Amino acid sequence: MEHFDYIIAGGGCAGRSLAVRILPYIQASNKRVLLVDYEEKKSNDRTWCFWEEHPDVFEPAVYRKWDRLSFASKFLHQELDIKPYQYKMIRGLDFYAHTDQLLADQPQLIRLQGKVEKQYTEKDQAYVVIDGKTFSADYVFSSIPQVQEKKPDRYQYFLQHFEGWLIETEGNTFDQECATLMDFNTSQQAGTSFVYVLPLSSNRALVEYTIFSKQELAPEDYSAALQQYIQEQLKCMQYTIIEKEHGVIPMTDHPIKRQQERIIYLGTAGGFTKGSTGYTFRFIQKHTAAIVKQLMESGHPNLPAISSPRFALYDATLLHLLDSERISGEEIFSRMFEKNSARKILKFLDNESTLLEEVQIFSTLQKTEFAMALLNRTIKIMSNS
Numbered sequence: 001m002e003h004f005d006y007i008i009a010g011g012g013c014a015g016r017s018l019a020v021r022i023l024p025y026i027q028a029s030n031k032r033v034l035l036v037d038y039e040e041k042k043s044n045d046r047t048w049c050f051w052e053e054h055p056d057v058f059e060p061a062v063y064r065k066w067d068r069l070s071f072a073s074k075f076l077h078q079e080l081d082i083k084p085y086q087y088k089m090i091r092g093l094d095f096y097a098h099t100d101q102l103l104a105d106q107p108q109l110i111r112l113q114g115k116v117e118k119q120y121t122e123k124d125q126a127y128v129v130i131d132g133k134t135f136s137a138d139y140v141f142s143s144i145p146q147v148q149e150k151k152p153d154r155y156q157y158f159l160q161h162f163e164g165w166l167i168e169t170e171g172n173t174f175d176q177e178c179a180t181l182m183d184f185n186t187s188q189q190a191g192t193s194f195v196y197v198l199p200l201s202s203n204r205a206l207v208e209y210t211i212f213s214k215q216e217l218a219p220e221d222y223s224a225a226l227q228q229y230i231q232e233q234l235k236c237m238q239y240t241i242i243e244k245e246h247g248v249i250p251m252t253d254h255p256i257k258r259q260q261e262r263i264i265y266l267g268t269a270g271g272f273t274k275g276s277t278g279y280t281f282r283f284i285q286k287h288t289a290a291i292v293k294q295l296m297e298s299g300h301p302n303l304p305a306i307s308s309p310r311f312a313l314y315d316a317t318l319l320h321l322l323d324s325e326r327i328s329g330e331e332i333f334s335r336m337f338e339k340n341s342a343r344k345i346l347k348f349l350d351n352e353s354t355l356l357e358e359v360q361i362f363s364t365l366q367k368t369e370f371a372m373a374l375l376n377r378t379i380k381i382m383s384n385s
């Protein structure tokens with residue numbers, strides 16, 4: 001049986017992020033890593049948007065970035081000063097090509113295309129079965145989705161589902177310097193929904209219709225919402241659709257096992273998708289960087305939690321509010337952006353705010369609704385544990 005120091009099971013965003021970050025460590029310590037995925041990753045299957053203060057290792061793959069964002073709803077229209085952050089966009093295809101390049105010709109990193117059929121720990125070893133063949137490792141880092149039985153009586157399950165069109169218009173439709181983070185000027189009937197617009201030039205933009213709800217929509221409903229937004233809000237009657245993207249991201253407060261003995265979960269499989277927003281990219285980067293730092297310092301990758309459990313309570317509270325219909329997502333986000341600096345909100349959504357900043361943000365929101373939802377979720381979490 002072939003043995004590796006580490007096996008990275010799943011070579012999507014999280015697996016590749018770890019593989020790139022771990023390279024200097026395995027070179028210095030003469031370790032061997034196997035990276036396995038059943039896909040070749042040659043298509044532009046997603047676009048990542050995120051904000052960050054300082055350029056990170058994937059800066060060369062950034063396709064566009066913006067210093068200015070805007071927020072719109074029927075209550076508020078505001079330009080957001082996001083300094084010291086920049087809002088960035090990485091296209092899936094560029095990320096895969098860039099990481100393929102960084103990981104090429106690395107004799108200590110072996111790549112394999114195959115299906116992971118099983119992962120398990122026995123004694124002090126982890127094992128991965130790939131297309132019928134078993135490999136062993138000191139540790140497995142896995143972003144293969146975990147199968148988790150839903151418990152709707154205890155936890156909340158939402159979907160963030162979206163369709164985006166890369167469009168080209170005839171005139172100069174877009175301000176290239178300012179991306180729209182959220183525009184709620186779209187129907188709120190089927191759930192909290194908004195559109196974001198990422199301008200790539202004055203006549204090209206990715207326009208993405210996003211909805212938080214329990215069920216996906218029929219394909220024609222996404223198209224209808226996008227058409228309506230482009231015509232009524234962007235005032236654009238003539239345009240060509242160049243590319244389409246569709247996606248579903250789970251939003252839940254169901255805790256996910258982050259480690260099972262010698263298997264450490266990464267990415268969405270490890271619960272690094274933020275329950276109330278679906279943002280994952282930056283959480284993956286922070287987690288994989290922390291793993292490598294821990295390896296360098298101690299030689300083992302076991303980590304304490306990388307953010308405080310109170311953020312899980314806030315996510316659960318927001319999901320509860322979205323579900324309760326006492327108050328709309330549009331009202332919550334409008335009040336949040338109206339009364340707080342964008343910097344403070346982005347820091348909060350990154351799980352990096354201080355308790356004082358969180359109290360300041362909550363004091364500006366709809367207090368009765370938030371207090372009731374917070375209490376409801378605190379009781380639920382306590383009765384679940």
Ligand SMILES: Cc1cc2nc3c(=O)[nH]c(=O)nc-3n(C[C@H](O)[C@H](O)[C@H](O)COP(=O)(O)OP(=O)(O)OC[C@H]3O[C@@H](n4cnc5c(N)ncnc54)[C@H](O)[C@@H]3O)c2cc1C
Nearest residue numbers: 010012013014038046048049115116247267268279280281
């Ligand atoms: C369309 C879309 C857009 C998104 N946009 C954003 C965004 O703008 N910002 C943000 O922060 N987050 C975004 N997300 C959420 C999140 O960042 C991504 O889903 C991200 O790719 C998660 O990384 P991951 O490594 O956990 O999963 P993935 O990137 O999906 O990687 C998992 C890998 O495991 C492989 N795999 C699965 N099962 C097996 C198996 N049995 N054997 C072998 N290989 C297997 C898959 O082929 C895949 O490559 C988006 C998600 C989607 C779907």
